[in-house]
Amino acid sequence: MMGDSAIKPSVQIVIGPAVNTSTHSQTHQNDNGKPSKSQILTQLHAGYFSICISLSAQALLWKSLSENKMDSQALWHAFNVLPSIAFLLLWGLSVSIAASLSFLYILRCSFHFDLVKTEFLHHIGGNYMYAPWISWLLILESAPMTVPRFFYQGLCWILSVPILVLDVKLYGQWFTTDKRFLSVVGNPVSQISVIGNLVAAQVMAGTGWKESAVSMFSLGFAHYLILFVTLYQHLTSSNRFPTVQRPAYFLFFAAPSMASLAWKSISGIFDTPSKMLFFLSLFLFVSLVGSQLIQIPHLNCK
Incomplete structure (x- = not known):
């Protein structure tokens, strides 16, 4: 890098x-x-x-x-x-x-x-x-x-275009740059990019742009799956994750919970996919909290 x-x-x-x-x-x-x-x-x-x-x-x-x-x-x-x-x-x-x-x-x-x-x-x-x-x-x-519809749509595009530009830059580096492969630079904070796509999808769904919302949702969710697998494997890299950034591990359940809300906005109802994403985020939240509680007695022993 x-x-x-x-x-x-x-x-x-x-x-x-x-x-x-x-x-x-x-x-x-x-x-x-x-x-x-x-x-x-x-x-x-x-x-x-x-x-x-x-x-x-x-x-x-x-x-x-x-x-x-x-x-x-x-x-x-x-x-x-x-x-x-x-x-x-x-x-x-x-x-x-x-x-x-x-x-x-x-x-x-x-x-x-x-x-x-x-x-x-x-x-x-x-x-x-x-x-x-x-x-x-x-x-x-x-x-x-109540924001006028045309004004709401204009602000939605103005705020969503930079996210798409950042996607092209960031995800493109993951694909093409040897020293910036996801397996090398991936870290829990990388999930903020996924949350950005999902938030944009939810806001677009509120404006009635279902196709644009689905495209942003698919982009964000696909990269969330890739990130989840990459970070779950804990691949070694030269870029160590700082200890002060440990709270960013809770982004693991923030992304699927945001995906649940985004899909609910797209479909109009809290259907089965939204429930699946919700229960996934709930499981990850319980897992993170449980792992932290288990480490507390271990730290006290030291």
């Missing part, structure tokens, strides 16, 4: 917001010890958009629950008691954070394009390039107000 000199700074960009991206950034501090604007831009990376994904996903969940007000089941009545202002605050918070991060990242691209390029070429950081588009698609889908 890349030499050590190219990997080390990009690892610092991707892994931790508390880690400086270069020794040069340490000099960009104010007299009171606070980080300067230049230091903020150098330490910023696309992984911060995971915050927006989490908030917008919760807003979408709240919106889905609120759409069942006419349901006679007591479970839904319990959710309807919750104040709607909480959903508006949650959605507004996700929009404000996404807008702030987007503005800062545009500045980063303008003034520190070399760091953005290094981040994009890294085997972990490149996958986070999907995160901004995923977050904005989820924000669009969870919008509390």
Whole structure:
């Protein structure tokens, strides 16, 4: 892949917001010890958009629950008691954070394009390039107000095209570049690219573009199967997965759960394929939680 000199700074960009991206950034501090604007831009990376994904996903969940007000089941009545202002605050918070991060990242691209390029070429950081588009698609889908159809469709295409462009670039490298074969650079964070395709498929299905939704779904799900088999085998590679990124293992059940929702949006009902994907994600979730609980006594013994 890349030499050590190219990997080390990009690892610092991707892994931790508390880690400086270069020794040069340490000099960009104010007299009171606070980080300067230049230091903020150098330490910023696309992984911060995971915050927006989490908030917008919760807003979408709240919106889905609120759409069942006419349901006679007591479970839904319990959710309807919750104040709607909480959903508006949650959605507004996700929009404000996404807008702030987007503005800062545009500045980063303008003034520190070399760091953005290094981040994009890294085997972990490149996958986070999907995160901004995923977050904005989820924000669009969870919008509390009624968006005009033509405006909704236009935003859907604007946010989905970059995901397709990233697919061509990333998946093409897996096929054609010797040092970037999936067996070499594959890691749990690679599943973010799959989630991006599935989110785009779900939003497209909401606009009525069933064929486009099916195409994005098939692209994402096919690569999820390939990723799952590759990561399950634990092939050895020179690119070790950092310990600080261990929470990314929970993306294993995020992808099939998102596929379940996307297929439900495409088919219109929660049919057998959606249930199969849901139970797969549930099994993977239980497996990951169980494996972590088993390791806790082992760590205490040490």
